[in-house]
Amino acid sequence: AQSVTQPDIHITVSEGASLELRCNYSYGATPYLFWYVQSPGQGLQLLLKYFSGDTLVQGIKGFEAEFKRSQSSFNLRKPSVHWSDAAEYFCAVNLDSSYKLIFGSGTRLLVRP
């Protein structure tokens, strides 16, 4: 069955440090890939998406993600984390052109001052 795995439940980084959140998917073809962020009590906000083409995609708030077909991964990165980045991050895939988004379990990011 298709699945999305975010292996890290929590990650803590210091403000100003770099960040990488992992995402792996299980699917034969290349799906559409997304990263969303959810602040407490809020809905999900789209950070970035990958459909095709350049495997390094830029998003909002200084985030980027790289699609690696050989590893079935779509990891999210940010070179310098700000305290306001503390939130929960969800990786999602859209399979079979069905328009259904399948979400990972999320990674909660904590930022140390």
Add this chain to the structure above:
Amino acid sequence: DAGVIQSPRHEVTEMGQEVTLRCKPISGHDYLFWYRQTMMRGLELLIYFNNNVPIDDSGMPEDRFSAKMPNASFSTLKIQPSEPRDSAVYFCASSLVDGTAFFGQGTRLTVV
């Protein structure tokens, strides 16, 4: 555009009562989704519509749940009768043809 609008933001109801959640999608979006978020199960897709027609309701947990989309600008998710295990945050989302989904702020439902 104001984005996806959900109402109410919070709902507290007694077990056995009927609950109706409402959603106004972004104008021009052909797809509408209802998701449920809980600590135990994460984000679950309940049902989605294309051009007001339900396409996949395999995520609807029980017959107590029903969803309608009478027109392109309005959808409801109804739970009747409600149970404490239905307590969760319910999100509505609408999407472009390319599958990029935009989410509402959610409705936090508490069934006591």
